Amino acid sequence: GQQLNQSPQSMFIQEGEDVSMNCTSSSIFNTWLWYKQDPGEGPVLLIALYKAGELTSNGRLTAQFGITRKDSFLNISASIPSDVGIYFCAGQNTLTSGTYKYIFGTGTRLKVLA
């Protein structure tokens, strides 16, 4: 199925460093969301963005909804070992039926070196 382009695909960083990842699409989305998934677990919602240009923080996490509505980025400041995992972006579309559907990004695998 359709996927969003997410980069980088994976990254190794030192504990304490800041991390940045982004998600781009050729289509416009109404909502952008960021999830984190640990191995063998379900994705956990980190941040949801509803308006173009919106900048939202959740602790050490900051995400922005791109002005063109075709992209979003997620920043993690001062990374810690428990930030390890796979980060997925998701764009949400409204279908003609009125139902909402997620399109997921390809994921960014983050590894933090202590």
Next chain:
Amino acid sequence: DTEVTQTPKHLVMGMTNKKSLKCEQHMGHRAMYWYKQKAKKPPELMFVYSYEKLSINESVPSRFSPECPNSSLLNLHLHALQPEDSALYLCASSQDPLPSANEQFFGPGTRLTVL
């Protein structure tokens, strides 16, 4: 209660078996979803139920049969699966239909292995 629960956590089945996956939420959400996730890939949508009615079927093979007995429960009945159906099956729910309240909350998943 702000979580989505799924049972079983792990399931191993043969190709001739019939089994069911269960999902439950008590957040009053009116939309529930089944996703399939292969290793190192994003979740792929299978089915969406909105107000207990099937609203999306992403061309899923008939060996997967969803059921929504009530607004809190979602089942996925499995029959005559293939080894390539082995994956993590995720259930999610959302408040639906308002766009500002459509964040999806995921359960921990059922790890399915088909032998």
